[in-house]
Structure formats: C-alpha cells, structure tokens
Amino acid sequence: MPLNQALVGKAYPAVRYEVGREKLREFAVAIGETDPIYHDEAAARAAGHPDLPAVPTFAVVLSLRAGQVVYGDPALGLDYSRVVHGEQEFLYHRPIRAGDRLLAAGKVAAAEAKGRHELLTLETEITTEAGEPVCTVRATLLSRGTAPPREGRG
Amino acid sequence: MSPHVDLRKVRPGDALPEVAETIERLDLVRYAGASGDFNPIHWNDEVAKAVGLPGVIAHGMYSMGIAARMLTGWVGDPAAIKRLKVRFAAMIEPGQTLTAKGEVAEVDGGRVLVRFHAEDEKGEKVLSKGEAELEL
Numbered sequence: 001m002p003l004n005q006a007l008v009g010k011a012y013p014a015v016r017y018e019v020g021r022e023k024l025r026e027f028a029v030a031i032g033e034t035d036p037i038y039h040d041e042a043a044a045r046a047a048g049h050p051d052l053p054a055v056p057t058f059a060v061v062l063s064l065r066a067g068q069v070v071y072g073d074p075a076l077g078l079d080y081s082r083v084v085h086g087e088q089e090f091l092y093h094r095p096i097r098a099g100d101r102l103l104a105a106g107k108v109a110a111a112e113a114k115g116r117h118e119l120l121t122l123e124t125e126i127t128t129e130a131g132e133p134v135c136t137v138r139a140t141l142l143s144r145g146t147a148p149p150r151e152g153r154g
Numbered sequence: 155m156s157p158h159v160d161l162r163k164v165r166p167g168d169a170l171p172e173v174a175e176t177i178e179r180l181d182l183v184r185y186a187g188a189s190g191d192f193n194p195i196h197w198n199d200e201v202a203k204a205v206g207l208p209g210v211i212a213h214g215m216y217s218m219g220i221a222a223r224m225l226t227g228w229v230g231d232p233a234a235i236k237r238l239k240v241r242f243a244a245m246i247e248p249g250q251t252l253t254a255k256g257e258v259a260e261v262d263g264g265r266v267l268v269r270f271h272a273e274d275e276k277g278e279k280v281l282s283k284g285e286a287e288l289e290l
Contacts, residue, residue, distance in 0.1 A: 030188035031219030032175055035226065053232050057219045064190050080193060082205055085214035089239035095232045144205060 001077045002148040003111045003118050014105035015065045021098040027058050054096035063124040063137040066106035070122055078120065078143060086119060086140040093133045101129045109138065113147040158230030161266050161290050164258050170268065173224040174253040177212050177246060185216040214242040217280055221254040221272045225286050236287045243282035250274050256284065264290045
C-alpha cells in the first residue's frame with residue numbers, strides 16, 4: 001500500500017524522554033564504545049561534562065520513540081517490516097546528557113516514490129522541556145516495493 | 155598528553171584511525187534492545203526472507219554507531235561533533251567485519267569536515283557519503 005502523501009508536513013505530538021545513566025551506558029555498550037566518559041561519572045566530569053554524555057548516535061533512540069508515533073498513524077500506511085534505512089543525519093546543538101528531560105517531536109518531512117520503492121523522511125526535533133534545542137534528527141526510510149503502480153503498467 | 159587530536163592542527167588529507175568490528179547476531183539483539191529498534195529483519199530470518207532479504211541484516215544505525223566511534227575516538231569530546239550524516243549503501247550480515255575509514259576533507263578556521271565511509275571485508279561500502287562537521 002502506498003504511503004499517504006497528504007501527511008507530508010504533518011507534525012505529531014512530542015514524546016517525553018527522561019535520560020538515565022544506565023540507559024546511556026547500555027547504549028554505549030551496544031555500539032562497543034569503551035571511552036570511560038560514557039560510562040563513569042567521574043571521568044565525564046573530569047572531561048568537563050556535567051554528567052554522563054550520550055554517544056552521538058544515541059539521539060536515534062528519541063527519534064525512534066517520536067517515529068513510533070508517526071509510523072503508528074494508520075493513516076500513513078507504513079508497513080514497518082518493509083522498511084530499510086536509507087539515510088540518517090544528526091544536527092547537534094549539544095550532547096544529550098544523563099538527567100536531561102527531553103521532548104522529541106516527529107514530523108513527516110517528505111514521502112516520495114523512487115522506482116518501485118518509496119522514501120519517507122522523518123524529522124525529529126529534540127529539545128529540553130524548557131525549550132533548549134538539543135538535536136535535530138533526520139531519518140530517511142526506504143519502504144520496499146510499496147510505490148503505486150505507474151500508469152499503463154501492470 | 156591527550157590521546158585525542160588537536161582540531162587546530164589537523165590538515166586536509168589527515169586520516170582518522172580506523173575502527174573495525176566483526177558483527178555477531180548477539181550484537182544485533184543487544185543493539186535492538188538498547189536502541190528500541192525491534193524491526194524483525196534484524197533478528198528473525200523468516201521475516202527477513204519474507205521481505206526479500208538473504209537473512210537478518212545489521213541495523214543501519216548499529217553500523218553508524220560503530221563509524222561514530224571512529225569520530226569520538228579521534229576527537230575525544232562528543233560536544234565537538236556538530237553534524238553527522240551517512241547513507242546506508244549496502245546490507246551487512248552477521249559474521250562479517252565492518253571497517254570505518256575517514257579523512258579530513260576541509261578545514262575552515264576551527265571547523266573541520268571529515269568524510270568517511272564503512273566497508274565490509276570485500277571493500278563494498280556499507281555506509282557511504284559519510285560526513286561529520288566538528289568544531290572546538
């Protein structure tokens with residue numbers, strides 16, 4: 001089923017995310033990051049961080065939460081088992097840190113056919129609850145084989 | 155002496171120390187749990203094959219996480235990374251080794267652009283068009 005183009009530009013409600021130290025450590029372990037600043041508070045403070053910083057790609061966790069709101073919209077028509085990741089971009093204002101209370105708001109930035117597939121771009125704006133910008137995340141997903149058939153072809 | 159690079163002294167063409175990781179199925183299960191991305195194509199062969207894949211494949215973001223280690227390991231301070239982008243060019247399956255490679259492309263005052271990619275054992279690019287902007 002093709003994606004619903006009418007939802008391009010739609011902004012979805014933000015999800016709240018409270019950043020815990022163990023979650024940051026768990027994520028750092030999962031990507032094999034062993035630098036003590038991501039695991040040990042004393043090492044983080046010695047390096048000038050107020051608390052444990054997240055590894056840069058941790059922001060995807062919030063993007064996924066925000067994305068679940070978007071992808072879960074039945075009006076969008078996305079079958080997540082057909083999804084392959086196309087591109088990913090992060091624009092950082094500052095690292096995410098343990099203790100941050102964040103909001104992640106997703107938006108359908110683009111949806112377009114590319115051959116037999118479709119490209120869906122999700123943009124997630126991550127801010128603190130106080131409104132401080134933290135990170136903008138852009139994920140482009142490839143929805144395999146869902147493009148509408150072209151005119152004159154079977 | 156800091157083990158990290160001094161961004162004020164880097165020059166175009168400087169290579170970053172490579173990072174290599176052999177990807178095991180357990181790594182993908184662990185990454186699924188840590189990231190919250192439970193798309194079954196990363197842990198369930200039947201689902202992966204049903205959508206035309208050879209079997210389970212690594213999360214693109216797992217590969218990007220490994221490539222990002224090359225940048226954080228080089229610069230040290232994650233706050234120095236202002237922008238990070240990749241294209242997911244090819245799949246990589248458990249049992250294969252991913253190697254991230256990059257070099258300084260441009261230096262403009264305190265701002266440094268690194269171009270990077272990550273490849274499998276055959277040299278095929280798994281991540282392409284990688285770009286990172288760093289600033290002191």
